[in-house]
Amino acid sequence: MTSWPDQRILDLFGIDLPIIQAPMAGATTVDMVIATNRAGGLGSLPSAQLNVDGLRQALVEIRGSTKAPVNVNFFSHRSPPIDAASQARWRAMLASYYLEAGLDPAIPAAIAGRAPFDAAFCDVVEEFRPEVVSFHFGLPEQALVQRVKATGAKIISSATTVAEAIWLEANGADAVIAMGFEAGGHRGNFLSDDMTTQVGTMALVPQVVDAVRVPVIAAGGIADGRGVAAALMLGASAVQVGTAYLFCPEARIPDVHRSAIEASRDNSTAITNVFTGRPARGVVNRLMREIGPLSVDAPAFPTAGGALAPIRAKAEAASRDDFTSLWSGQGARLAPRMGAEELTRELYQSAINVLSQKSV
């Protein structure tokens, strides 16, 4: 096999292909992780919607199926205090949707669970010793970072700006994901909430490469071999790909989400905070159009989603995507449609083909 011109991430993680399957809370399954690993890429297991037992069970399955390195991903936000006034305002904004769905706007809201990394999760990391541990929204407190490092795991996290990349390197990251504006799902931003100044992948990656010494992983708008090859030119050592894996049979997403990304065009998505309270990119739908895409009234992450659950369930049962978070990046149309193992190989091989065709 032709070798990749930048070996730093391959050496750091001990993987064969410079393709990291993005951890997508909810959508990524154990099967997706195993399939990616089988191809020689880095499979990433998201833990934000798992409890400790669920995570342990997933890792037993993965370790039983493959000897390849694995990435376990955690959110590292701080859980916000309960804010009854903010929740009441939010419920009032959603009341008309409840009434339209024939639901009582006063029924108690479910808890929208996104568990941040903590000592109990860290116990599982120490038990299973994943080769890579990735975080989103910065890094956890240093004591936990040091416990993870002591297991021998390499630590990575996402930067949406050069300042965040420098912060991550200074606080223990062994590599940095430069997450461009095009990327789907939650933005990794943690030093600034300003969505008007977020940076596109083409501009972000080389500026991050210039600012840190650790290797850089490019993310955002990369869904085929052309994007993988372009990321290499910008100075990235590897890529993280999310949206393309949503089309795989191994992805677990609602039918309305699958339909939305199948129909998605280059300009079908926007950054919104109305589903969780944090900005994230998804296909524009009714809730985003009517109260977003960015609303100052969305309660703090992750508490916005609980109040949406009843109207979302009703709508999905009627095949409507009005209240479902339809996470997707801007490159959905580029994605090859195949299984996760084949996709991982295809992303690499088509990048090699592009590099060969455009050689000087």
Place this chain on the structure above:
Amino acid sequence: MTSWPDQRILDLFGIDLPIIQAPMAGATTVDMVIATNRAGGLGSLPSAQLNVDGLRQALVEIRGSTKAPVNVNFFSHRSPPIDAASQARWRAMLASYYLEAGLDPAIPAAIAGRAPFDAAFCDVVEEFRPEVVSFHFGLPEQALVQRVKATGAKIISSATTVAEAIWLEANGADAVIAMGFEAGGHRGNFLSDDMTTQVGTMALVPQVVDAVRVPVIAAGGIADGRGVAAALMLGASAVQVGTAYLFCPEARIPDVHRSAIEASRDNSTAITNVFTGRPARGVVNRLMREIGPLSVDAPAFPTAGGALAPIRAKAEAASRDDFTSLWSGQGARLAPRMGAEELTRELYQSAINVLSQKSV
């Protein structure tokens, strides 16, 4: 010299290097165009702030200095009707800035002139027969497009979405500029005003390449050889570079603008409509922070700027950039600092170097 792996734009325009210096109304000088042409790139003369005599004079100078192909650029917006109510609202919003500057908020506003392409400009095109004519904000009416085509000029224009690229190809464009979200200055959008769904260069270029048959020029966030090489991987045949040329001694920009881009970081810019009425990317400054970056009260393009002229002049005289449009893309920090001729060669040569280093 090593040859560029995609010759389509070079052949179409008759140029040596796949580097198009972006037409930047106000900032681009005749000297910049000539210097770019001398290096073998395509110099682009912006006409939006020239009258017919000014354009003629500039073209006499350019044609007298170089035999190389030249691009003349025009805005193709439709001039809006005079809207006194909108102007009054706008003046009221700015009144406190007038008072702060010791100015009478009731003094008559200057006319903010951005002249769209018309029959008189077309006469000049027929007289000087530039090899390339580029438009921004779509294309002019078909009768004018046909007159331009009859001169033998190749026509290009900017697309910010795939739909705009398809429209441009269908309406006579010989090549399309895929203008990513990262790009500085006015967005080229003309089919949609929705700034929440604008697309990053990494995602836009390959989707445009897949959607049209004409060659594609990548723009947005490209300010060094890495970006040029990345654009090639995405399927672009050439690149258009703006911001990097602003640092050249040939650029004519206010001192406060030069200082702002010198200090600019990856996330220093935002898309704003408060300077002209149309969305454009520039370094965030006081006016953008206080009434923008996007304001529903900004009068229709190009009429927003007139009322800013007095407070802008006062501020600039005191070396403050509060009311100056500080157009810049997100890649300013990447730009090599040198003259326009050397810059054009450097962008190409460093792209070739990156391609060689990352070959498979």
